[in-house]
Amino acid sequence: MQVDRDPCVYILASQPRGTLYIGVTSSLIQRLYQHRQGITGGFTSRYGVHRLVRFEMFGAMELAIMREKQLKRWHRQWKINLVERDNPHWVDLAIDLGFDPLAPSRAKDGS
Structure with a gap:
């Protein structure tokens, strides 16, 4: 039995x-x-x-792993710029993939 594989690099945000x-x-x-x-x-x-804010699909897992390692080495601001280039409002892209919206996050002090 063959399992479908769709190699992907993804970025989640709080x-x-x-x-x-x-x-x-x-x-x-x-x-x-x-x-x-x-x-x-x-x-x-x-x-x-x-919150899924970016994802990139690849034809081979090796390429996806290389991209993940590259992104992890990037400065934080570069990562933010990458997300905001295609998703400037930080929309949760998982909703378009069939997931329910996330509940609003609560402040750490309980308010």
Whole structure:
């Protein structure tokens, strides 16, 4: 049985210009579900980084991994500029992929 693979590099954000996470996957929908359900644990769960703000599809996983490594080496401002070039309002692109909108984030002081 062959599993469809769609290599992808994606950027998640906690909020516009907030905490960023860059990842690579062969199934963006499955990985987004895992992040949003907290299944992946770690960084994205700890910091509430669940908003899909950019993704790039690739024909081969090796190319996607190379791009992920490149982006992770970039300065933060370069990453922000990359997101804002195509998504200036930091819209959650996961909604167009069939996900429900995220609940508004709450301030850390509880207000």
